[in-house]
Each structure stands twice: as structure tokens, then as C-alpha cells.
Amino acid sequence: MGLIETVAAFGLCALVLGAAIVLDRRPYTPGKLNYVPLMIICAAALLLFARHLLTLIM
Numbered sequence: 488m489g490l491i492e493t494v495a496a497f498g499l500c501a502l503v504l505g506a507a508i509v510l511d512r513r514p515y516t517p518g519k520l521n522y523v524p525l526m527i528i529c530a531a532a533l534l535l536f537a538r539h540l541l542t543l544i545m
């Protein structure tokens with residue numbers, strides 16, 4: 488994976504994490520989806536992409 492692909496994946500993952508946070512803050516309604524697992528996966532992917540970006544830059 489090159490620098491451009493990694494930055495694109497990092498940005499997309501950050502966007503999905505932001506959307507999940509916004510959707511999770513809505514008031515509770517019956518049948519509302521649980522966004523916490525998605526947030527955990529996105530946070531872990533962000534850490535991995537950040538580490539990969541650092542290795543590409545250094």
C-alpha cells in the first residue's frame with residue numbers, strides 16, 4: 488500500500504468513525520443500532536493506518 492492509498496483509507500476510516508459517533512449520540516429509540524463495535528473497529532484501524540503512515544514517511 489502506498490502513501491496515497493493509506494491516506495485515503497485513513498480519511499475514510501476517520502469519516503466513518505465521525506459518522507458513527509454522531510449517529511450514536513442521537514436519543515434512544517427502540518430498535519436503534521449499536522454503533523460502539525463499529526467505533527472500536529474504526530479506532531483500531533485508525534491506529535494501524537497511522538502507524539503505517541509513519542513508517543512510509545520516515
